[in-house]
Amino acid sequence: MSLPIAPKPTLRRFHEARWDEPIIFELDTPGERGVLPSRPEPDLGTGAEALPDELRRTTSPALPEIGQMRVLKHFLRLSQETLGADLNVDVGQGTCTMKYSPKVNDALIRTGRLTDLHPLQDEASVQGILEIIWRTERMLAEIAGMERVSLQTSGGSAAIWTNISMIRAYHEAAGEGDRRDEVITTIFSHPSNAATAKAAGYRVITLYPDADGYPDIEAFKKALSPRTAALMITNPEDTGICNRRIAEFVDLAHSVGALAAYDQANANGILGITRAKDAGFDACHFNLHKTFSTPHGGGGPGSGANGVSEKLAPFLPGPVVERDGDRFYLDGERPLSIGKVAPFYGVVPNIVRAYAWMRSLGAEGLREAAELAVLNNNYLMKRILEIPGASAPYATGRRRIEQVRYSWRALYEETGITSEEIGVRAGDFGVHYWTSHHPFVVPQPFTLEPTESYSKAELDEYADVMAHVAAEARETPDVVRTAPHNQTIHHIHHDDLDDPERWAPSWRAYRRKYFADGDG
Amino acid sequence: MAEPFVHPYLPNSAPAVKAAMLAATGAGTVDDFYVDVPDDLRVDGLLDLPAALPIEQDLVAHVTGILERNRPVATGRSFLGAGTYRHFVPAVVDEVIGRSEFLTAYAGEPYEDHGRFQALFEYQSLMAELLNMDVVNVPTYDGYQAAATALSMAGRMTGRRRIVIASDVFPDKISRVRDFVEPALELVFVPTVNGTADLAAVIEQLDDDTAALWIETPGFTGTLETSLPGLAEAAHRSGAILVAGTDPIALGAITPPADQGADIVHGDIQSLGLHQWFGGAHGGFIAVHDDPRFVMELPSRLFGLASTDVDGEYGFGDVAYERTSFAVREEGKEWVGTAAALWGVAAAVYLALMGPRGMAEIGETILARTDYAMRALTSIDGIDVTDTAPHFREFAIDLERTGPTAAQVIESLRAEGIEPGVEIGTHRLLVCVTELNTRSDIDFFVTRLAALGEGVGS
Structure with missing residues (x-):
């Protein structure tokens, strides 16, 4: 063969790294050291003599002993066996807004002027970070239209919790805490709305969609009563459908004395378009790790932002950052505050990243990002709905905001191939795909959310993968069923994961249950 | 145009x-x-x-300009703790958690994200060895949440309402726990004696409505609980669960609470390879024995080993997924969401580097320097440690007999580049000593503090 080189095929000939790396305990080589900690000066003793005998650990923890480079290599190999958003067209994790996390923001935070700050050191020596927290809060307050914002929570679900906790405190302060014991949510709102409300002691009422896919307003009216503490709702919902009557829902909640909390974990399609305040909400929250670009960290740390109206501002967790001329300070003297929701002041690395992202874009850029997220979504929807067997249930023919919950129902009925199997096979082409939150109200669901970050060419690539796998489901279903083929490992057997006698949630549990040398 | x-x-x-x-x-x-x-x-x-x-250079200039107003305290000259701790972070830890793949991954399947599942399974497994317990969750938000969840688990398991608190707990942690467990659980505080649990008074409080006895070791002022076996026995006699909070960085040198009867152990992993980040880098662990009564109450993800179609190949998946709110919404245990997975990877790398000897050594170093600092500070006339219990990393000193208030001491020593500790009373300072404070750092602190006393006295 000689030049010129033949053109590339339509689909990427992907193969994920396969290092076949052992579990770290199998790298144990007695005597090796990975790092040497500081030791006490000679005349200080070993420290252990300061302890009573029963507090001295007598059996060493069975951690492995491994030289430094081998530890590094082990974890770098595991990193290569992980498909981050930086590497794939990560539009398959709908509801989670897998957008670009700009590298400059990672570079900006890699400084001792952030990493080496203690939360209780002299306020005068932390003016920079206090200013960034203050500015970030103000920018988010403008985006939500809310009175105040708190950045204290460490994730979206924790932020939802904080909203319900403030609502609970509000009703208690009004003497209605005992009477209001119900929270209403919708099935296409994130499951954490239901779960946090339940954890806060509320009975949860879940609304299902009407025939057009909108939350059923008649059912909502019936569910409302003097017992209602709050409406907790996502909009646009996980279907990508925008609830045209959202202000009416909020008004109805208010009419019985309930408050309304807006899950804006995913606000990516509506930045600069519409605001929580305009629909009358009392509380909302953003996820900085979704809409505001901070990386997802393989499942955290995230960062939540709670926005509240004047009514709820006194209940915000503390302390809050205040400004006095050029000086920023922390105010913890707030008698109605629900108190601490996390240590100190929030997930600082992510707050700085989110600030830098917003500053890079500005007002015009944020709206452009939202509009492109929506354009990308509607473009991808067109491409996906051209694939035989795919559909977008509810609100047929209508536009969607930033994501769509699709269904492979027709393909499944024709081929028996499930959405989950399609997802595993899609990974063979180097893209991530997720079904949807449970329960599967939409049959054989999948939720795509392209965000503003992926080019048209990348969206085409993703649609081509979907079309190819759908065709395989008809023509060579065994290829789909026996996937993965080009990923790090092969088909996993799940049977042992739910049986307490057989599950292995740690290496020591595995060794104990299956090998004679284990503890036991 | x-x-x-x-x-x-x-x-x-x-x-x-x-x-x-x-x-x-x-x-x-x-x-x-x-x-x-x-x-x-x-x-x-x-x-x-x-x-x-939009011009990257301008953005860098702007953000860097604001951050210039931050002035970290010189390593060794800070004695601040109270929830966020100063420990050395090996370079390999930052290298691994800075990798694009881990940093920008999220909810990939156990095939395409095999490496993430393995790293977190290894985090669970390494922590399990340190804690001497079989089951450790994928990290929750922070140690405060871990405490709140551990106590809620005890409440759900026993169907009882009272939490008896036998240690001095960080006030902020109590605030968080209160927000989370009320109205389902009632918090009952038993005052400590000499910084540790008052066994007889605790036993008085244990009854058939007590869900959990909560111990913190080290406690708020760094005290190590010396009567854990007796407390555990008393709790178990009354049908309560012994919930113990600890810091894993101590456990290479100190007996793990599980060995003394703790049923649920929880805490924060910030000490294990995470920088201070102005208090913004925390992760919580909850550990239990491999008993389904306990495991089924954990709200967090829990990754387990699984076989694949190929011999010798490791696979992973979620253990008992049906517990979680992802599976069954409000019928799940509390909730699960984006929490602190990357910090779990950091802790895994840290523990793999340290190994058994490193963890024993760092625990001993901190014990030795803490002990030295306590002796050196109390050699100053008029300064006392508030109790005589054994301490790890933190202790409180009483300055009343020296004259100036804690706030005055802090202000004066800051002028000399020292952060002497956290004010926890008009005349009380909470002092934190880690491996980053060498003997000469401690000597410098003691000398300057002594000079302050002389200045006031003259």
Whole structure:
């Protein structure tokens, strides 16, 4: 063969790294050291003599002993066996807004002027970070239209919790805490709305969609009563459908004395378009790790932002950052505050990243990002709905905001191939795909959310993968069923994961249950 | 004519691409996509935000300029703790958690994200060895949440309402726990004696409505609980669960609470390879024995080993997924969401580097330097440690007999580049000593503090 080189095929000939790396305990080589900690000066003793005998650990923890480079290599190999958003067209994790996390923001935070700050050191020596927290809060307050914002929570679900906790405190302060014991949510709102409300002691009422896919307003009216503490709702919902009557829902909640909390974990399609305040909400929250670009960290740390109206501002967790001329300070003297929701002041690395992202874009850029997220979504929807067997249930023919919950129902009925199997096979082409939150109200669901970050060419690539796998489901279903083929490992057997006698949630549990040398 | 708005983060802001995509969707303008947003809810014009900084160089100059106003305390000259701790972070830890793949991954399947599942399984497994317990969750938000969840688990398991608290606990942690467990659980505080549990008074409080006995070791002022076996026995006699909070960095040198009867052990992993980050880098662990009564109450993800179609190949999956709110919404245990997975990977790398000897040594170093600092500080006339219990990393000193208040001491020593500790009373300072404070750092602190006393006295 000689030049010129033949053109590339339509689909990427992907193969994920396969290092076949052992579990770290199998790298144990007695005597090796990975790092040497500081030791006490000679005349200080070993420290252990300061302890009573029963507090001295007598059996060493069975951690492995491994030289430094081998530890590094082990974890770098595991990193290569992980498909981050930086590497794939990560539009398959709908509801989670897998957008670009700009590298400059990672570079900006890699400084001792952030990493080496203690939360209780002299306020005068932390003016920079206090200013960034203050500015970030103000920018988010403008985006939500809310009175105040708190950045204290460490994730979206924790932020939802904080909203319900403030609502609970509000009703208690009004003497209605005992009477209001119900929270209403919708099935296409994130499951954490239901779960946090339940954890806060509320009975949860879940609304299902009407025939057009909108939350059923008649059912909502019936569910409302003097017992209602709050409406907790996502909009646009996980279907990508925008609830045209959202202000009416909020008004109805208010009419019985309930408050309304807006899950804006995913606000990516509506930045600069519409605001929580305009629909009358009392509380909302953003996820900085979704809409505001901070990386997802393989499942955290995230960062939540709670926005509240004047009514709820006194209940915000503390302390809050205040400004006095050029000086920023922390105010913890707030008698109605629900108190601490996390240590100190929030997930600082992510707050700085989110600030830098917003500053890079500005007002015009944020709206452009939202509009492109929506354009990308509607473009991808067109491409996906051209694939035989795919559909977008509810609100047929209508536009969607930033994501769509699709269904492979027709393909499944024709081929028996499930959405989950399609997802595993899609990974063979180097893209991530997720079904949807449970329960599967939409049959054989999948939720795509392209965000503003992926080019048209990348969206085409993703649609081509979907079309190819759908065709395989008809023509060579065994290829789909026996996937993965080009990923790090092969088909996993799940049977042992739910049986307490057989599950292995740690290496020591595995060794104990299956090998004679284990503890036991 | 104004240039079209094209931003490096927005590939499809390129005018020709945008036009082609609009045409493909059959939309005239992007406004067509927002027909379901009523006009009266639309933002009129642009939001009122500071000017954009789309040129990367300008953004760097702006943000760096603000951060210049931060002034970290010189290593060794800070004696601050109280929830966020100063420990050395090996370079390999930052290298691994800075990798694009781990940093930007999220919820991939156990095939394409095999490495993430393995790293977190290894985190669970390494922590399990340190704690001497079989089951450790994928990290929750922070140690405060871990405490709140551990106590809630005990409440759900026993169907009882009372939490008896036998240690001095950080006030902020209590605030968080209270917010989370009320109204389901009632907190009952038993005052400590000499910084540790008052066994007889605790036993008085244990009854058939007690869900958990909560011990913190080290406690608020760094005291190590010396009567844990007796407390555990008493708790178990009354049918309560012994919930113990600890810091894993101590456990290479100190007996793990599970060995003394703790049923649920929890705490924060910030000490294990995470920088201070102004208090913004915490992760919580909850550990239990491999008993389904306990395991089924954990709200967090829990990754387990699984076989694959290929011999010798490791696979992973979720253990008992049906516990979680992801599976069954409000019927799940509390909730699960984005929490602190990357910090779990950091802790895994840290523990793998340290090994058994490293963990024993760091525990001993901190014990030795803490002990030295206590002796050196109390050699100053008029300064006392508030109790005689054994301490790890932190202790409180009483300055009353020296004259100045804690706030005055802090202010004076800050002027000399020292952060002497956290004010926890008019005359009380909470002092924290880690491996980053060498003997000469401690001597410098003691000398300056002594000089302060002389200055006041003269």
